[in-house]
Amino acid sequence: MYISFGKRVIxxxxxxxxxxxxxxxxxxxxxxxxxxxxxxxLSQSDRVDIEELGGIFESGVYFKFAAVLGLLLSWLYYASMESSKLQATVGKLAIGSIVVGEMNERITFGKASGRFFGKIISSLILYIGYLMVIFTEQRQGLHDKMAKAYVVDKDQLAAYLTTTEKNMDEVTKIA
Structure with missing residues (x-):
């Protein structure tokens, strides 16, 4: 039911x-x-000093802007998609997986945000936090453990929940 390291890389x-x-x-x-x-x-003056054209549009500022924008867009993309009704990013949807909490519920935006920022920690420790997916029973990386989240196969989870629901119905009929 839990998604492998290889599929998560895809x-x-x-x-x-x-x-x-x-x-x-x-x-x-x-x-x-x-x-x-x-x-x-350039249209405001006949003679423009080239240094005047710098300011907030210097290349160094451009790269800082791009880095901040990348972090912000990545966070909003992952957190909003994983906490949405889809429960998955485009990549996770492509492999047929979703992100769930401990009780197989949809995770909140806050929990999805924690999972995203936990990925930074997983990266900083020589990517060991990601490699944990290979060695843990429930295929969790460090960021998953921190957020108490799981990446599972959508169809297998649905089958499991259906079977569990049928079993619960049978138990209540006997009691």
């Missing part, structure tokens, strides 16, 4: 492509804004 690759596409849209907009700013400055 989901991560798909999600990375989705996030990169979204980032490119925002960054192209930023570059267009920068171009409009330069055009405005």
């Amino acid at each position: 989901a991560w690759l798909v999600d990375t492509l989705v996030i990169q596409f979204i980032m490119q849209v925002f960054l192209i907009g930023f570059l267009n804004l920068r171009s409009l700013y330069y055009d405005f400055i």
Whole structure:
């Protein structure tokens, strides 16, 4: 029922492509804004000092903006998708998995956010937090354990819940 490390890598690759596409849209907009700013400055004066064209649009600021934007978009993408009715990102949907809590319930935005930021910790310790998926019984990485979440096969979970519900109905009929 729990998703393997290999399938999770495939989901991560798909999600990375989705996030990169979204980032490119925002960054192209930023570059267009920068171009409009330069055009405005150049139209205001006959003689413009090249250093005046710097400011908030310097390349160093651009890369900082891109890094902050990447973190913000990634967080919102993962947390909002995993806490939505879909319970999965595009990558997880592609492999047929969902993210659930301890009682197989949909996780909250807060828990999904904790899971996302836990991934940073999983990365900082030489990716050991991710490799834990290979060695733990329920295929949990460190970020999953921190958020008390599980990545499970959607169809297998549905079958398990249906079987459990039938068994509970039979027990209540006997009692």
